[in-house]
Amino acid sequence: MGEVTMPRLSDTMSEGTVGRWLKQPGDQVSAGDIIAEIETDKATMELESFESGILQKVIIPAGKTVPIGEVIALIGNGALAEPSPPPVASPPPASPPPTPVQAPASVPTPVSDDHARLLVSPVARRIAEELNVDLRQVQGSGPGGRIIKENVEEFAARRAPAAPPAPVAPPAPVAPPAPVAPPAPVAPPAPAAPPAPTATAQVAPLSRMRKAIARAMNESKPGVPHIYVTVEVSVDALMALREQLNATGTRISVNDLVVKAAARALVKVPALNSSLTTMSDGQLGVAQHAAINIGVAVSLDDGLIAPVVRDADKKSIGTLSGEIREMAARAREGKIRQQDLEGATFQVTNLGMFGVVEFGSIITVPQAASLAVGAVRKLPVVRDDQIVVGQVMNLTLSADHRVVDGAVAARYLKELQTILEAPLGILM
Amino acid sequence: MPIITYRQALNDTLGEELARDPNVLLMGEEIGVFQGSYRITEGLLQEFGPKRVVDTPIAEEGFVGVAIGAAMLGLRPVVEIMTINFVLVAIDQVVNHASKIHYMFGGQVRVPLVIRTPSGGTGQLGATHSQSFENWFAYCPGLKVVAPATPYDAKGLMRAAIRDNDPVIFIESLALYDTKGEVPEDDDFVVPIGLAEVKRKGSDVTVVSYSRMTAVALQVAQRMESEGISVEVVDLRSLRPLDRPTIMASVKKTNRAVVIAEDWYSYGVTAEIAASIQEEAFDYLDAPVQRVAGIEVPLPYAKDLSAASKPSANSLIYAIRQVLKGSRGR
Numbered sequence: 001m002g003e004v005t006m007p008r009l010s011d012t013m014s015e016g017t018v019g020r021w022l023k024q025p026g027d028q029v030s031a032g033d034i035i036a037e038i039e040t041d042k043a044t045m046e047l048e049s050f051e052s053g054i055l056q057k058v059i060i061p062a063g064k065t066v067p068i069g070e071v072i073a074l075i076g077n078g079a080l081a082e083p084s085p086p087p088v089a090s091p092p093p094a095s096p097p098p099t100p101v102q103a104p105a106s107v108p109t110p111v112s113d114d115h116a117r118l119l120v121s122p123v124a125r126r127i128a129e130e131l132n133v134d135l136r137q138v139q140g141s142g143p144g145g146r147i148i149k150e151n152v153e154e155f156a157a158r159r160a161p162a163a164p165p166a167p168v169a170p171p172a173p174v175a176p177p178a179p180v181a182p183p184a185p186v187a188p189p190a191p192a193a194p195p196a197p198t199a200t201a202q203v204a205p206l207s208r209m210r211k212a213i214a215r216a217m218n219e220s221k222p223g224v225p226h227i228y229v230t231v232e233v234s235v236d237a238l239m240a241l242r243e244q245l246n247a248t249g250t251r252i253s254v255n256d257l258v259v260k261a262a263a264r265a266l267v268k269v270p271a272l273n274s275s276l277t278t279m280s281d282g283q284l285g286v287a288q289h290a291a292i293n294i295g296v297a298v299s300l301d302d303g304l305i306a307p308v309v310r311d312a313d314k315k316s317i318g319t320l321s322g323e324i325r326e327m328a329a330r331a332r333e334g335k336i337r338q339q340d341l342e343g344a345t346f347q348v349t350n351l352g353m354f355g356v357v358e359f360g361s362i363i364t365v366p367q368a369a370s371l372a373v374g375a376v377r378k379l380p381v382v383r384d385d386q387i388v389v390g391q392v393m394n395l396t397l398s399a400d401h402r403v404v405d406g407a408v409a410a411r412y413l414k415e416l417q418t419i420l421e422a423p424l425g426i427l428m
Numbered sequence: 429m430p431i432i433t434y435r436q437a438l439n440d441t442l443g444e445e446l447a448r449d450p451n452v453l454l455m456g457e458e459i460g461v462f463q464g465s466y467r468i469t470e471g472l473l474q475e476f477g478p479k480r481v482v483d484t485p486i487a488e489e490g491f492v493g494v495a496i497g498a499a500m501l502g503l504r505p506v507v508e509i510m511t512i513n514f515v516l517v518a519i520d521q522v523v524n525h526a527s528k529i530h531y532m533f534g535g536q537v538r539v540p541l542v543i544r545t546p547s548g549g550t551g552q553l554g555a556t557h558s559q560s561f562e563n564w565f566a567y568c569p570g571l572k573v574v575a576p577a578t579p580y581d582a583k584g585l586m587r588a589a590i591r592d593n594d595p596v597i598f599i600e601s602l603a604l605y606d607t608k609g610e611v612p613e614d615d616d617f618v619v620p621i622g623l624a625e626v627k628r629k630g631s632d633v634t635v636v637s638y639s640r641m642t643a644v645a646l647q648v649a650q651r652m653e654s655e656g657i658s659v660e661v662v663d664l665r666s667l668r669p670l671d672r673p674t675i676m677a678s679v680k681k682t683n684r685a686v687v688i689a690e691d692w693y694s695y696g697v698t699a700e701i702a703a704s705i706q707e708e709a710f711d712y713l714d715a716p717v718q719r720v721a722g723i724e725v726p727l728p729y730a731k732d733l734s735a736a737s738k739p740s741a742n743s744l745i746y747a748i749r750q751v752l753k754g755s756r757g758r
Binding site for chain 2: 121122123124125126140141142143146148149150281282
């Protein structure tokens with residue numbers, strides 16, 4: 001009997017993912033037939049069979065990743081042909097005994113990323129076939145993420161009108177979202193649920209509208225759909241404060257002050273100190289973090305890391321500044337510890353030192369937002385109807401549009417602006 | 429249509445059939461002078477005399493055997509067994525004789541026998557007097573088993589059972605005897621054996637039930653309507669023959685099913701219905717079929733434990749919520 005192994009398809013490939021099986025157990029296979037698609041680190045490639053015979057057994061189901069050289073299927077003469085067991089990764093969970101309803105676990109359990117066996121109800125599968133719906137694109141709302149009939153019907157209904165998609169969410173800023181397009185399960189890539197960053201105060205399911213927005217955003221921008229909101233902050237008072245502080249011999253940076261202010265603003269607008277997550281019942285939810293831990297981006301010669309200042313809202317500016325300086329130094333020496341990099345609930349990144357006026361940063365999953373800090377510039381500004389020289393700084397917030405809308409992002413920036421423009425509060 | 433009790437519907441029908449057909453006779457313990465343990469036969473001894481309404485000794489195997497012999501010779505006996513628990517004493521007569529004589533005698537002899545008996549447990553009657561054995565008889569080819577839930581069906585099915593030429597087990601319920609409902613006065617009205625009925629139309633979930641559990645299901649359907657959950661109730665009425673097409677038509681419409689019955693969970697009626705649904709309507713199911721049945725213990729005497737061991741409105745509501753999980757934001 002011939003063993004089909006995970007092939008080395010590129011120089012850098014160490015493992016491969018079975019994308020899908022093109023032959024099923026029991027199928028006749030001739031040498032040269034394409035029997036599967038393999039996803040490597042670079043691309044999806046076809047797997048040719050070297051042997052002829054009957055595909056006896058699929059060992060590694062579609063969606064699973066294994067190292068090169070591992071046996072993924074058996075080809076033989078059919079003597080042992082099994083009655084084509086579907087390439088099931090794991091049996092569907094047995095229906096639980098009728099225990100009393102349990103509150104959703106507070107720790108989000110990630111849904112299995114094993115797409116080998118989509119959970120689909122029989123009627124949903126039949127209707128998907130009739131409507132020509134690709135079930136892999138449908139988000140299931142049933143137990144364990146099972147795709148049920150209405151998910152398929154909604155997907156098909158949404159797809160049906162070839163008309164321009166209804167305006168989905170309001171463009172960026174202030175106005176609260178107008179009624180959103182019909183709730184439509186697109187397939188947002190299931191939000192990765194890496195270890196929860198911090199103690200989570202609570203996880204609440206997304207509202208129907210939030211779900212609809214999340215899906216619509218993901219349809220346009222797969223992954224984390226960012227929304228960008230920018231505000232200009234007058235920093236004359238902030239720069240004066242910094243001068244006074246540093247006159248005492250400390251070395252507080254503008255960024256330190258912004259980090260502290262950003263943390264304080266999160267206390268006021270906690271919606272941004274959260275993570276999109278998948279709850280134990282497979283539904284999307286929002287985890288509201290109890291602690292405010294700010295990842296501060298530090299540029300290295302060959303990359304970027306973001307050491308985490310824990311409880312940044314509660315630390316004095318001196319402590320916070322010292323921690324950032326100390327962690328940045330260790331990062332540059334390559335001595336950063338893993339725990340220094342974990343648990344951020346929000347991120348601040350600054351390109352002001354390069355003279356960058358403003359920019360949009362990329363949110364680090366599973367955080368809900370990231371603040372990009374531009375340079376402090378002297379500009380002619382209008383004050384009391386007079387043109388005077390003022391110092392300004394542009395701040396751009398990137399927010400996960402599945403979790404919040406432009407109005408919340410704007411409210412956050414308003415809080416942040418207020419704190420930075422009357423900065424003595426930062427010292428408290 | 430007049431509104432009468434389930435008990436009255438049975439009493440009326442027995443009297444009408446005694447009057448209509450001189451071959452009909454009633455037999456059983458305490459059905460004559462005592463008027464029946466549950467007064468189903470009240471007044472019939474006085475009206476039709478001791479040849480037509482026969483008090484028997486406490487000897488189920490004996491009088492069921494006598495009734496089978498009488499049926500073979502052309503009479504139409506209607507036997508009352510005080511509760512289904514006591515039919516166990518006569519089970520050899522029912523399963524090995526009544527159900528097989530027509531077959532084993534090459535079709536020469538028929539057994540037009542009705543055994544009527546209340547099943548199920550309410551009212552602290554203890555572990556040996558509270559059981560549901562209708563599935564034991566529904567299991568046996570050669571028998572017909574009916575289990576009406578309303579006075580209307582009680583009358584229509586009793587007529588059909590007495591006029592049927594095969595042995596029919598007629599399942600009643602102590603808890604249903606005092607329930608009321610409309611019953612037609614028309615002499616020719618019958619409810620055909622082997623036909624289920626959609627007792628309430630709905631669109632979200634099908635509840636399949638019979639006898640007392642149909643009454644529970646209808647209450648639950650009403651309660652859940654206020655939550656916006658639309659429950660369709662399919663009342664089996666007959667367990668054998670089983671009207672699978674009516675069940676499937678409903679499940680194909682709602683895509684979800686909950687089966688409730690009072691007998692024990694394993695090997696019970698709910699198992700048969702759930703298995704049939706997955707065989708015949710698999711491609712229409714949006715969720716696994718949920719089953720609500722008795723807890724697998726001898727029924728406790730203590731009131732609260734007894735109630736906790738039996739399926740109830742609450743356990744049905746729980747199952748309906750389970751089967752609806754994930755639909756329309758639930």
